[in-house]
Amino acid sequence: EVAEEFSRYAPYSAVCQYHGAGNYVNGTYSAYAVALLNAFSGSLQRQGGYCSSGGHLASYKKGPYDLVSFPGKKRPRGVKISREKTHYEDTTEFRNIARQGRSPYPSKRPWFPFTKGGLSVEALSGIDQAYPYPIKALFLYFYNPVYSTPGGKRYEETLRDTEKVPLLVSIDIGINESNIYADYIIPDVTYAEGHYGWLPPHAPCQRFTAIRTPAIEPLTHRTPDGRPIMLETFLIDLAEALDLPGFGKDAIPDATGRLHPLKQAEDFYLRGFANIAHNADVTKEDKVAIEFVERNYPVARCKGILKDDEWKKVCGVLARGGLFSPYDKQFHGEIFMSSTTHFYMYNECLSRTISSTTGRRLFGSVTYTPPLDLTSPDYPLRLISFKRALHTQSRTIWHKTALELHPTNFVLMNKKDAKRLGLRDGDEVVVRSRSCNTGKRGRVKVTGLIREGVVAISISYGHTQLGASRVVIKGINSYAIPDPRLGVGINPNDLALLDPKYGYTPYVDEIGGIPDFSSSAVRVERA
Numbered sequence: 001e002v003a004e005e006f007s008r009y010a011p012y013s014a015v016c017q018y019h020g021a022g023n024y025v026n027g028t029y030s031a032y033a034v035a036l037l038n039a040f041s042g043s044l045q046r047q048g049g050y051c052s053s054g055g056h057l058a059s060y061k062k063g064p065y066d067l068v069s070f071p072g073k074k075r076p077r078g079v080k081i082s083r084e085k086t087h088y089e090d091t092t093e094f095r096n097i098a099r100q101g102r103s104p105y106p107s108k109r110p111w112f113p114f115t116k117g118g119l120s121v122e123a124l125s126g127i128d129q130a131y132p133y134p135i136k137a138l139f140l141y142f143y144n145p146v147y148s149t150p151g152g153k154r155y156e157e158t159l160r161d162t163e164k165v166p167l168l169v170s171i172d173i174g175i176n177e178s179n180i181y182a183d184y185i186i187p188d189v190t191y192a193e194g195h196y197g198w199l200p201p202h203a204p205c206q207r208f209t210a211i212r213t214p215a216i217e218p219l220t221h222r223t224p225d226g227r228p229i230m231l232e233t234f235l236i237d238l239a240e241a242l243d244l245p246g247f248g249k250d251a252i253p254d255a256t257g258r259l260h261p262l263k264q265a266e267d268f269y270l271r272g273f274a275n276i277a278h279n280a281d282v283t284k285e286d287k288v289a290i291e292f293v294e295r296n297y298p299v300a301r302c303k304g305i306l307k308d309d310e311w312k313k314v315c316g317v318l319a320r321g322g323l324f325s326p327y328d329k330q331f332h333g334e335i336f337m338s339s340t341t342h343f344y345m346y347n348e349c350l351s352r353t354i355s356s357t358t359g360r361r362l363f364g365s366v367t368y369t370p371p372l373d374l375t376s377p378d379y380p381l382r383l384i385s386f387k388r389a390l391h392t393q394s395r396t397i398w399h400k401t402a403l404e405l406h407p408t409n410f411v412l413m414n415k416k417d418a419k420r421l422g423l424r425d426g427d428e429v430v431v432r433s434r435s436c437n438t439g440k441r442g443r444v445k446v447t448g449l450i451r452e453g454v455v456a457i458s459i460s461y462g463h464t465q466l467g468a469s470r471v472v473i474k475g476i477n478s479y480a481i482p483d484p485r486l487g488v489g490i491n492p493n494d495l496a497l498l499d500p501k502y503g504y505t506p507y508v509d510e511i512g513g514i515p516d517f518s519s520s521a522v523r524v525e526r527a
Contacts, residue, residue: 006037006041007041010040010041010042010043011041011042011043011046011048011049012043012046012048012049013041013043013049014038014041014043014048014049014050015034015035015037015038015050016050017031017034017035019514019517020034021033021034022509022512022514023514023515023516023517023518024371024372024509024516024517024518024519025371025372025507025508025509025510025516025519026369026370026371026372026509027509027511027512027514027516028509028511028512029363029366029367029368029369029511030369031512032365032366033366036345036366038050039343039345044339044343045335045336045339045340046334046335046336047205047331047334047335047336048334050204051204051205051336051339052204052336052338052339052340053200053201053202053203053204053206053207053338054201054205054206054207054208054325054330054336054337054338055200055201055207055338056198056200056201056207056208056209057207057208057209057280057323057324057325058209058275058276058277058278058279058280058323059275059276059279060197060198060209060272060273060275060276061272061275062275063255063274063275063276063278063279064254064255064271064274064275064278064310065252065253065254065255065260065271065272065274065275066252066253066254066255067252067268067271067272067275069253070245070246070251070252070253070259071245071246071253071259072245072246073245073246074244074245079091079132079133080123081123081126081127081132081133081135082112082115082119082120082122082123082126082513083109083110083111083112083119083122083126083132084112084113084115084116084117084119084122084513085112085113085115085116085117086111086112086113087111087113087353088104088107088111088113088354088356089104089354091111091132093107093132094107103359105354105356105357105358105359106356106357106358106359107356107357108129108131108132109122109125109126109129109131109502110122110355110356110357110508110510110511110513111356112511112512112513113353114349114350114353114511114512115512115513119513119514120143120145120149121145121149121506121508121513121515122508122513124145124149124155124158124505125502125503125505125506125508127158127164127165128154128155128157128158128164128503128505129502129503129505130164134164135164135165135166136166136167137165137166137167137168137169138159138165138167138168138169139169139170139171140168140169140170140171140172140178140179140182141170141171141172141188141231142171142172142173142188143178144172144176144177144178144179144393144394144395145178146159146176146177146178147176147177147178147393147394147463147465147491147493148393148394148459148493149493149506149515150385150492150493150496150506150507150515150516150517150520151435151493151496151497151498151505151506151507151515152493152496152506153435153493153494154498154504154505154506155178156177156181159178159181159182160181167183168181168182168183168184169182169183169184169185169186170182170184170185170186171185171186171188171231171234172185172186172187172188173187173188173189173190173395174395174398174465174466174467175465175466175471176394176395176463176465176466177394177463177464177465177466180465180471186229186231186234187220187221187229187230188220188230188231189214189218189219189220189228189230189231192214192215192216193214193215193216193217193218193219193220193228193230194214194218194230194231195212195213195214195232195265195266195269195299196212196213197211197212197269197272198210198211198212198272198273198276198322199211199212199322205327205330205331205336206324206325206327206330207324207325207330207338208322208323208324208325209276209280209322209323210321210322211273211276211317211318211321211322213269213297213298213299213318214297214298214299215298216298217298218230223237227263227264230265232264232265232268233264233265236248236262236263236264236265246262247262248261248262248263249261249263251267252267252268252271260305264302266299266302266305267305269299270299270302270303270305270306270314271305271306273314273317273318274306274310274311274313274314276317276323277310277313277314277316277317278310278313280317280323282313282316282317282323283313284316285309285312285313285316286315286316286319288319289315289316289318289319289320290312290315290316292315292319293315293318293319294315297318299318345365346364346365347364347365348364350362350363350364351363351364351365352364355510355511357510362511371519372507372516372519373519374434374497374519374520374521375453375521376521378523379432379433379434379521379522379523380453380521380523381417381453381454381455381521381522381523381524382453382454382455382518382519382520382521382522383431383433383454383455383456383457383492383495383496383518383520383521383522384454384455384456384517384518385456385457385458385459385492385493385517385518386456386458386459387458387459387460388406388409388458388460390402390405390406391406391458391459391460392460393459393460394459394460394463394466395466396460397460397461397463397466397486398466398467398486403485407485407488408442408443408461408488408489409442409457409458409460409461409462409489409490410442410443410444410445410457410458411429411431411442411443411444411445411455411456411457411490411524412445412447412449412450412455412456412457413444413445413446413447413450413455413524414446414447414448414450414451414452414453414454415446415447415448416452417452417453417455417524418444418446421524421525421526422526423444423446423524423526424444424446425444425445425446426443426444426445427443427444427526427527428441428442428443428444428526428527429441429442429443429444429524429525429526429527430524430525430526430527431455431457431490431495431522431523431524432495432522432523432525433495433496433497433520433521433522433523434497434521435495435496435497435498435520436494436495439525440462440490440491440494440495441490441527442457442489442490444524455522455524457490457492457495458492459491459492459493461488461489461490461491462487462488462489462490462491462492462494463486463487463491464487466486467482467483467486468482468483468484468486468487469482469487470482495520495522496516496517496520497519497520497521507519
């Protein structure tokens with residue numbers, strides 16, 4: 001019925017996916033199949049169909065100031081610990097093994113030549129396995145892998161092992177389940193206090209450059225010279241201590257070659273805003289916008305960083321939250337003008353690539369890859385996780401209104417499964433898995449919205465840190481009086497299963513590297 005309706009409305013029918021199809025060990029080909037539905041319907045890059053983003057209106061990188069190139073610039077070298085953007089066959093490891101007359105396959109862990117960034121889970125698994133090399137230091141920025149990763153509790157072992165992680169530094173706003181093992185925790189600011197610069201558009205059919213700037217002054221402590229303690233201040237001071245080029249007194253070149261300082265966050269962000277205004281050809285000075293920004297925006301105290309005419313143009317951009325092109329200008333008739341020019345039903349690059357774990361070529365188009373089925377008579381139910389509308393990942397348990405509206409999460413279960421297990425709405429249960437045989441306690445919510453054989457538990461609950469327990473650091477009480485409300489509920493990631501093939505680390509898709517969120521098996525028992 002759904003297929004017939006989808007076909008009937010073509011080419012104005014579209015399928016949109018985020019992590020829905022991809023968060024499985026067979027995620028690459030599942031997501032590929034979903035994407036092809038839009039090609040079959042003819043809706044790609046068509047008004048009313050499936051459109052990509054239109055890209056930014058203006059770049060921050062160059063203009064009156066060069067924020068990309070500077071004297072003595074150093075570039076990253078070598079292979080990422082997550083093994084992204086690199087073919088296994090191009091590595092020293094592969095060549096050395098081949099010279100010895102042995103087969104280089106399978107590699108110790110998968111390699112991900114098509115993934116361009118963001119494989120934090122595989123980065124941590126690589127650190128744990130010291131593959132392809134051991135690390136010397138790990139920086140976590142607003143990242144709580146022990147809590148947020150399916151099976152992330154496994155990384156407690158990694159983070160507290162000083163042989164695997166000799167130095168652990170966390171930049172965050174609280175003590176969480178991961179940075180409890182850190183050597184240093186650098187206080188940072190929240191979204192309302194921080195500089196987050198410019199946001200490239202994710203919205204389909206839109207072309208814009210959004211601007212983000214502090215709404216209030218940072219509430220953290222300050223350095224002796226008056227700068228707020230936060231990520232940017234820490235990184236600038238660390239870079240200067242290491243004598244790295246591109247920081248300090250003479251750092252940022254302008255169009256004439258003159259060098260300007262990078263001593264505070266505003267030195268970078270305001271010049272980026274000036275580049276955006278220049279590249280978008282902002283010429284009109286809006287007196288109302290200037291007055292509004294200078295009266296209300298904390299960043300206005302640093303307007304002297306820019307020339308007067310640059311600042312006035314930047315005010316026009318800041319007051320509007322960025323630069324935005326009208327929706328109707330993005331189309332020529334029904335066709336999206338910023339459309340990508342190629343759609344691949346068959347991907348030759350994919351088909352030329354050899355899997356580092358099997359030694360066989362990957363299939364170049366859609367193919368059926370069986371999903372991971374870990375259910376058994378002892379663990380007959382499949383566990384999936386999700387986010388409630390009022391929560392994100394790990395820190396929104398602090399949100400007082402969200403906690404008041406939803407003080408805990410539930411074990412959502414199909415009514416047929418509940419009846420078979422003799423459970424009713426509100427019954428207290430224990431959810432167990434092979435990775436967590438002691439189990440997690442919660443309450444059942446019976447529903448017809450969950451498929452039979454599946455249980456669902458929302459993320460954001462089940463904390464052991466972030467104020468849920470008392471912490472003492474060198475005689476200083478942090479969260480001296482724990483708030484029990486912050487520890488209620490279940491963290492479904494604590495129940496996720498681990499991959500015995502790769503050192504009992506979290507399961508991932510071996511092509512894309514995305515962790516598997518929805519294949520763990522559990523059993524539910526009355527408490």
